Amino acid sequence: MTSSKANKETSLQINPGTRSPKNRMRKSKNKRRPQLSASEYVEGILKGNRVVLSRAITLIESTLSEHGALSLEIIEKCLPHTGNSIRVGITGVPGVGKSTFIESLGKHLTEREDRKVAVLAIDPTSIISRGSILGDKTRMERLSTDPRAFIRPSPTAGSLGGVTKKTRETILLCEAAGFNVIIVETVGVGQSETAVSSMVDFFLLLMLAGAGDELQGIKRGIMEMADAIAITKADGENEKNAERARKEFQGALNLFPRGEMEWERVVLTCSALTGRGIEEIWGTVKNHNEILDETGLLQKKRKEQERSWLYDNIRSELEERFYSKKEIAKALKAVEGDVLSGKISPFSGARKLLEMYFKKN
Numbered sequence: 001m002t003s004s005k006a007n008k009e010t011s012l013q014i015n016p017g018t019r020s021p022k023n024r025m026r027k028s029k030n031k032r033r034p035q036l037s038a039s040e041y042v043e044g045i046l047k048g049n050r051v052v053l054s055r056a057i058t059l060i061e062s063t064l065s066e067h068g069a070l071s072l073e074i075i076e077k078c079l080p081h082t083g084n085s086i087r088v089g090i091t092g093v094p095g096v097g098k099s100t101f102i103e104s105l106g107k108h109l110t111e112r113e114d115r116k117v118a119v120l121a122i123d124p125t126s127i128i129s130r131g132s133i134l135g136d137k138t139r140m141e142r143l144s145t146d147p148r149a150f151i152r153p154s155p156t157a158g159s160l161g162g163v164t165k166k167t168r169e170t171i172l173l174c175e176a177a178g179f180n181v182i183i184v185e186t187v188g189v190g191q192s193e194t195a196v197s198s199m200v201d202f203f204l205l206l207m208l209a210g211a212g213d214e215l216q217g218i219k220r221g222i223m224e225m226a227d228a229i230a231i232t233k234a235d236g237e238n239e240k241n242a243e244r245a246r247k248e249f250q251g252a253l254n255l256f257p258r259g260e261m262e263w264e265r266v267v268l269t270c271s272a273l274t275g276r277g278i279e280e281i282w283g284t285v286k287n288h289n290e291i292l293d294e295t296g297l298l299q300k301k302r303k304e305q306e307r308s309w310l311y312d313n314i315r316s317e318l319e320e321r322f323y324s325k326k327e328i329a330k331a332l333k334a335v336e337g338d339v340l341s342g343k344i345s346p347f348s349g350a351r352k353l354l355e356m357y358f359k360k361n
Contacts, residue, residue, distance in 0.1 A: 097272055115180055233273075
């Protein structure tokens, strides 16, 4: 048998002219999407394009200096189309079931209230690794596939109060995209929640019954800021505990001043698994919003929010510019060393760096 005949009979024969496949993955890996103009971003947002909305939010969250001007232009052009939503802040201790509750509330709003809901789920960032889990979409499986809902997990990046620095801007973009209920979920780790209350119309505190002394387990300041408290997981054998906790919290809330709108804060019970109490909670939110609107306090509240945003942005911008200076970054290590060795006080070190910054500007 000749070698040519053997080649013809073998199953390993390679036909002449066969080309090896191209590595498509390698080629597509280096391919970047073209940057859109501010007008293209705004057009996509106003049409409710979720891909463009997500890209715009990513842009405003960017710390790159070249993205700053474009982000600002997008926000400015979207401003006339904002302010037409109910902004709700939701906080609570870890384990209270914030994500499950928000998904249950969100589905109620999209299916029964015909609302468009945007959930800004603030994810804790590790101080050590600077990483974040960003797992809220996996915890809200039903809501994340709802065509009338939009979930955006964002890392806190160490921001006080468990809210990302760009949450306010994200609220405006979501409103411009047509979402008429904005839910801001905070980390709920006991830090200052003032940042949350300064950007929402209604502040809901979630609590868990049967987890120890409830009245000692939450700071007075957070309870004073809350417009309502909801005792979660009020189902099965836990219903009696939830009702007992509700009475205790209601008694505590009655001791707090009602505020300018004379709003009587209520404590409700709910179960995100069965849906019990969800409609009543949303009814409370709507009632609160209607009173704000009728009395003119909603407009006043939004003006106060804008004032707060102004000063917060000034502080944030100054901090970013301060640390971005090469001279400061270089001098910072030396000053830090002098402080740690006891040569100068932390106050003198801070003043020295600030004087250096303002001299350069």
